[in-house]
Amino acid sequence: MTLLSIAAARALIQTPLSDFDLGTVIDCEERGIIAAFDAHYSAQATIAEAVEGGATDIYLRRRIGSVASITEARAVGGPTITLAASTYYVWGNQGRITRLPDGSAWGRLVTVTYTPADDSALRKQVLIELVRIAVNQRTPRKASGYGYTVEDTATAQDWQQMRDAQIARLRLPSL
Numbered sequence: 001m002t003l004l005s006i007a008a009a010r011a012l013i014q015t016p017l018s019d020f021d022l023g024t025v026i027d028c029e030e031r032g033i034i035a036a037f038d039a040h041y042s043a044q045a046t047i048a049e050a051v052e053g054g055a056t057d058i059y060l061r062r063r064i065g066s067v068a069s070i071t072e073a074r075a076v077g078g079p080t081i082t083l084a085a086s087t088y089y090v091w092g093n094q095g096r097i098t099r100l101p102d103g104s105a106w107g108r109l110v111t112v113t114y115t116p117a118d119d120s121a122l123r124k125q126v127l128i129e130l131v132r133i134a135v136n137q138r139t140p141r142k143a144s145g146y147g148y149t150v151e152d153t154a155t156a157q158d159w160q161q162m163r164d165a166q167i168a169r170l171r172l173p174s175l
Contacts, residue, residue: 003030003040003124004131012128015135022135029130033123037170038062041118048113053106060095063117063172070097072107080111092117095172122169129166133159 004026006019015022034040038047038061046068051058053072067090071080089098099106137159 002026003120004127009128009131013132013135017135022131025131025134026127029127029134032130033127033170036167037123038116040123041116041120043115043118046113046115048111050109050111053108053110056103056105057096057098058106058110058112059172060097060112060114061172063095063119064090064092064097065115065117067097068113068115070113071111073109074107076109078108080109093173119170126166126169130163133162133166 006023006026009022009026017025039045047062049060051060067085067088070083070088072083073080087100087104089100090096091098097112
């Protein structure tokens with residue numbers, strides 16, 4: 001599923017790139033988002049995510065829309081038990097689940113089957129900005145003439161910082 005069409009990108013981003021080249025940039029940036037943050041939201045899709053337990057909280061890769069089930073094993077490869085909803089608390093926007101009662105620890109391996117929260121609008125905003133950065137990024141250069149020197153002071157580090165700031169918008173808050 002593509003979040004940004006070439007036509008929508010053209011309406012938002014001024015670029016001399018051909019449709020093919022702009023589509024390539026969009027695809028590349030979108031693949032990067034999916035690789036780092038999993039597939040885009042789908043109302044029908046549930047995710048089964050296995051995480052290491054042992055503490056009172058576990059953190060998932062995505063914000064949580066709803067939890068279908070949670071299983072835990074006290075040892076890797078050991079028997080699993082399915083937990084009742086009364087044994088955990090979901091902090092949806094944080095992607096965090098706390099084991100109840102307070103102070104209880106999760107088993108060694110926890111598998112959460114859940115529907116992630118719909119973050120499509122935020123992903124689209126970030127994708128637009130990443131494409132804008134990519135098509136506007138240029139190599140620093142200096143031009144002189146007629147007694148003036150004009151220097152482009154943007155560096156690769158500056159461009160990377162702009163990209164990092166956009167990617168950070170998709171990360172869950174850390175506590």
